[in-house]
Amino acid sequence: LMAQFASQATPVDNTPTQVPRLRVALTHISDGRIEYFDQSLVTHVTALTLDLRGLSTLPKERTQYRLGLLTAEKESFGLQGEFGLDPLVVQGQLALKQLQVATLARGLARQLVLQAPAGQVSLSAGFDLAPDDQGRMMGKVQAIALDLTDLSLQAPGAAGPLLAVKALMLHEGVVDLAQRDVRFGRFALRNASVTMALDDQGQGD
Numbered sequence: 130l131m132a133q134f135a136s137q138a139t140p141v142d143n144t145p146t147q148v149p150r151l152r153v154a155l156t157h158i159s160d161g162r163i164e165y166f167d168q169s170l171v172t173h174v175t176a177l178t179l180d181l182r183g184l185s186t187l188p189k190e191r192t193q194y195r196l197g198l199l200t201a202e203k204e205s206f207g208l209q210g211e212f213g214l215d216p217l218v219v220q221g222q223l224a225l226k227q228l229q230v231a232t233l234a235r236g237l238a239r240q241l242v243l244q245a246p247a248g249q250v251s252l253s254a255g256f257d258l259a260p261d262d263q264g265r266m267m268g269k270v271q272a273i274a275l276d277l278t279d280l281s282l283q284a285p286g287a288a289g290p291l292l293a294v295k296a297l298m299l300h301e302g303v304v305d306l307a308q309r310d311v312r313f314g315r316f317a318l319r320n321a322s323v324t325m326a327l328d329d330q331g332q333g334d
Contacts, residue, residue: 149186156181172232173201188215204228210256218259225252230280244287248280248294254302266306273302273313287324295320 161177176199184192195209210221230248234241252275258268277297283290301314 151184151186152190153181153184156184174198175201186214189213190215194221200232202227202229202232204232216259220257222255223253225250227251230282242285244283244285246282249278251276258306268306270304270306271302273299273304275299275302289324290322291324293320293322294318297321 156179158177158179161174161179163172163174163177165172165174176197178195178197180193180195182193183190191211191213193211196207198206205224205226207224207226208221210219212219212221228250230246230250233250234243234246252273254270254273256268256270258266258270261267275298277294280292280294280297281290282292296317296319298315298317299313300316303312304310
């Protein structure tokens, strides 16, 4: 749907196209619950909040949005800002707090087998994005702050963790999609260790 709006907002032949006219003053969902089951991933969202104000497909009008999620493991995700559909543009801030590394590991269980992974991830950033004439998303993601704490990754049957990190910090980050540039102003790593065993041929395990 978003791709359709993007293509209509920048037609190749410059012929005006009509986006279906829609205006909804308020859409609000509170105390929602989601249970997601996969072969390896089970997620329980215990509190879902969605708020849309001024949803409109009319030219140059903006919609205010706010989305909040809280899982049974006390992980939280927040997203808020504004977007427009004609032309397509989206601005806002996101905040991910206390995401458990065990949750990520369960989602990657088909590709990565780990024993009792531990740790927490928090991420925040602001963004201002819009497609260019070719439909490629352009703009910046900035004020990126990534924090990883108490990470422990251990292979099944291993005596100790392959990778352990007490704290990793990446702050003051900027991603410029137009320039294809990624920068971080601050980096810190504390109490990190990597364990590797070598076989008779000198290959890492």
